Amino acid sequence: AHARYTKSHPESLKIHDRACNYLPGGNTRTVLHTTPFPLTISSGQDTHLTTVDGQSYTDFLGEYTAAIYGHNHPVIRSALESAIENGWNYGGHNALEPQLAKIVCERFPSIDLVRFVNSGTEANMMALATALAFTGRKKVLLFNKGYHGSTISGRAPSGKPSINLPHDFVLSTYNDVAGTEALVQSLPKDSLAAILVEPMLGSGGCYAGSAEFLGILRRLASEHGALLIFDEVMTSRLHYHGLGSQTGVTPDLTTLGKWIGGGMSFGAFGGRRDIMALYDPRTGKLEHPGTFNNNVFTMNAGIAGCGLLTAEKVDALNGLGEKLTSQVMDVLSNRGILRDATVPAAPIADELHVAEHPQRPPKMFVKGVGSLMAVHFAGPDRDVLGGLFYHHMLEQGIYMAQRGFVALNIMLADEHVATFV
Numbered sequence: 001a002h003a004r005y006t007k008s009h010p011e012s013l014k015i016h017d018r019a020c021n022y023l024p025g026g027n028t029r030t031v032l033h034t035t036p037f038p039l040t041i042s043s044g045q046d047t048h049l050t051t052v053d054g055q056s057y058t059d060f061l062g063e064y065t066a067a068i069y070g071h072n073h074p075v076i077r078s079a080l081e082s083a084i085e086n087g088w089n090y091g092g093h094n095a096l097e098p099q100l101a102k103i104v105c106e107r108f109p110s111i112d113l114v115r116f117v118n119s120g121t122e123a124n125m126m127a128l129a130t131a132l133a134f135t136g137r138k139k140v141l142l143f144n145k146g147y148h149g150s151t152i153s154g155r156a157p158s159g160k161p162s163i164n165l166p167h168d169f170v171l172s173t174y175n176d177v178a179g180t181e182a183l184v185q186s187l188p189k190d191s192l193a194a195i196l197v198e199p200m201l202g203s204g205g206c207y208a209g210s211a212e213f214l215g216i217l218r219r220l221a222s223e224h225g226a227l228l229i230f231d232e233v234m235t236s237r238l239h240y241h242g243l244g245s246q247t248g249v250t251p252d253l254t255t256l257g258k259w260i261g262g263g264m265s266f267g268a269f270g271g272r273r274d275i276m277a278l279y280d281p282r283t284g285k286l287e288h289p290g291t292f293n294n295n296v297f298t299m300n301a302g303i304a305g306c307g308l309l310t311a312e313k314v315d316a317l318n319g320l321g322e323k324l325t326s327q328v329m330d331v332l333s334n335r336g337i338l339r340d341a342t343v344p345a346a347p348i349a350d351e352l353h354v355a356e357h358p359q360r361p362p363k364m365f366v367k368g369v370g371s372l373m374a375v376h377f378a379g380p381d382r383d384v385l386g387g388l389f390y391h392h393m394l395e396q397g398i399y400m401a402q403r404g405f406v407a408l409n410i411m412l413a414d415e416h417v418a419t420f421v
C-alpha cells in the first residue's frame with residue numbers, strides 16, 4: 001500500500017521533503033502526520049478535497065469537525081467577502097462580535113456570557129485559568145483519552161496526562177463512576193479547581209459519556225466546590241443546543257471551537273454570569289486581551305455558519321451519521337467480525353487490547369454519535385491494521401483521519417455514505 005501511495009502522490013512527497021527543512025517532521029499539526037508522508041491538499045469544493053497530485057477524495061474528515069459546512073460554501077464565502085470589504089484588524093470593536101455572542105449565548109443554554117479566542121486549545125486554557133482564579137485552587141481532573149487541545153490532553157500512551165503546561169492534573173477513567181468518585185474523595189480538601197470533560201470523547205474514539213457518569217461529575221464538582229467544565233469543542237455539533245444540553249447536567253463553564261467560527265480560527269469559553277464577570281473590565285479582576293479575538297473574518301463567517309446550521313440541519317446530519325455507523329456495523333457483523341466479542345462502552349486500557357482478556361473487544365468495531373464516528377482496531381496488530389485500512393479507504397476515494405475518525409458535513413448525502421460502505 002505504501003509503494004502504491006508513494007507512486008501516486010509524487011508532488012505531495014516533494015512538498016513534504018522540502019517542508020522537513022523548516023518544520024519539525026515537515027509538520028505544523030501533529031494530527032496530520034501520516035505514514036509514509038501526508039497528502040498535500042490544493043483545494044476543497046463541496047464534498048471533495050483535491051491534492052497537488054490531482055487526485056480527488058470525498059471528504060469524510062471535515063477538518064476534524066470544523067468543516068461542517070463542506071468546502072467553499074457560498075454563504076460562508078460571501079460572509080468572508082463582505083467582511084474583507086472594509087479592511088480588517090482595526091484594534092477596535094466591531095459590530096459583528098456582539099452579534100455572534102448573542103447567537104452563541106442563545107443557542108447554548110449553559111452560557112450566560114461568552115468570550116472569544118482563536119482555538120479550542122485556547123478556549124480550554126482560558127476555562128482552566130478561569131476556574132483556578134475563581135476557586136483559588138490548582139488541581140484539575142481530566143480523563144483518560146480526553147482531548148482538550150495541544151497542551152491539555154489525557155490521551156498520552158504513558159497513561160499520564162500530556163502536560164506542557166504547569167497544571168496540577170489528576171487523571172481518571174472515562175465513564176468510571178466508582179473510580180472517579182473514589183479518586184475525588186481521596187484528594188486533599190479544597191484542592192480541586194475543576195473537572196474538565198467532553199460529554200462524548202471525540203478524538204478519544206466517539207465514546208458517549210453515560211448519564212450516570214456525567215451526573216456524578218456534576219455532584220462531585222458541586223460538593224467539592226470545583227467548577228464543572230464541558231468541553232463542547234467537538235460535541236456542540238451533535239445537537240442544536242450542544243450535546244451537553246441533552247445530558248441533564250448543567251456545567252459551570254463550556255468551551256467551544258471548530259465549526260462555530262464558520263471554518264475560520266475559532267474558540268470560545270463561557271458560562272455562569274457570576275464566573276464570567278471576572279472578565280468585566282469595569283469590575284472584574286482577570287485580563288483577557290487577545291489581538292485576534294474579535295477578528296472580522298471569524299465573526300462574520302461564524303454568524304453566517306450558525307445561521308446555516310439550523311436545528312433541522314443538525315438533525316439531518318446526525319441522521320446521516322447514524323446511517324453510516326449502522327451500515328458499517330452491519331458490514332462488520334455480516335462478516336462475523338463482531339461475533340463473540342463486546343464493543344466497549346469506554347476506551348479499553350492499552351494493556352487490555354494486547355492481553356487475552358475476557359473484556360477484549362472485536363478486532364475492528366465502530367463507535368459513533370450522530371454525525372461523528374470512529375473506526376477502531378483492537379489487539380496487538382491494531383496499528384498495522386489501522387494503517388492498512390486508512391490506505392485502503394484512500395484507494396476507494398475516501399479521505400478520513402489516519403486514526404479512523406470521521407466527521408460528516410452538510411454537503412454529504414446518502415450516495416456518499418454508500419461509497420463508504
Ligand code: PMP
Binds near residue numbers: 064231
Ligand atoms: N477540545 C476538543 C474536544 C477537541 O476535539 C479539540 C480539537 N480536536 C480541541 C479541544 C482543540 O481545538 P483546537 O484544535 O482548535 O485547538
